[in-house]
Amino acid sequence: MTQSRSVLPTRSRAVAGAAYMVAAGVAFAALNVITQWLAMNLHVSASSTAFWQYGFALVLSLPLLAKLGLRAMKTRYWLRHVVRVLLAALGVQTWLLGLATVPIWQAIALVMTSPFFVIIGARLFLGEAVGLHRWLAASAGFIGAMIILQPWSESFAWAALLPVLSALLWGGSSLIMKNLTHHEPPEAVTVWLLVLLTPVNAVLAAGSGFELPQGQALVLLLAAGFLTALGQYLLTLAYNAADAAYVQPFDDLKLPLNVLAGWAVFGYAPSGYLWIGALLILAASLSLMLREARR
Secondary structure, eight states: OHHHHHHHHHHHHHHHHHHHHHHHHHHHHHHHHHHHHHHHTSOOOHHHHHHHHHHHHHHHTHHHHHHHOGGGGOOSOHHHHHHHHHHHHHHHHHHHHHHTTSOHHHHHHHHTTHHHHHHHHHHHHSOOOOOHHHHHHHHHHHHHHHHHHOTTSTTOOGGGGHHHHHHHHHHHHHHHHHHHTTTSOHHHHHHHHHHHHHHHHHHHHHHTOOOOOOHHHHHHHHHHHHHHHHHHHHHHHHHHHSOHHHHGGGGGGHHHHHHHHHHHHHOOOOOHHHHHHHHHHHHHHHHHHHHHHHO
């Protein structure tokens, strides 16, 4: 009886962690639909969308900042925080620009190459050991991305590389975050991101012509801010409820979720080659996760 009681809480937390991760994927899928609608139908610039989206998310996150207090801002690595936020902000900009020209399903499949950039960067900049399995997984993910991009076809457009660039920038931001967590608590890293990202987005928005949202655009941007804060919160709950190696594969469900959202709202019908490339990326990602979990 004692053993069954100890197992049940573990199972319930595992189920909760998976549920939180899937819910986060739903929130981000809805967010991607909104940002693409803003770009393609309302013609709101990517820089303005990013500013208002994360600005509203920051306002909704103020209770967290109040709870943590100014002590969480204490750091000796302010330059790393700034560089990390700059990379994240540029990643958001290129991502939104990509959504304005690339179907959601293609953009999501391509941005899933981010973990492979992290693997290469960890070897080059953090000195981590990268075995044969990781290199094979990274190569498989790259091949999958090339199948989706099809740079050899006549229909290839350079704008399709924007999600890949976004994945590269977010990968660099993740590497710096990983380095910072060796020196500072996660709360400090989170607070620095929330506080710095909005003014950086403001500068980028001012440089391309600042836009004041009105009517439908304002409503959608408020919803985008809410979904951004909600998605980040759900991710935090997922990693708090269960091991990261366990919940991370559930993040791969964002591909079919975004395919469904893009089909329902925009009528995008993914072609057959997407699934070949996406399966390669998913297989490489899951292979890495399972191997790391065993280790």
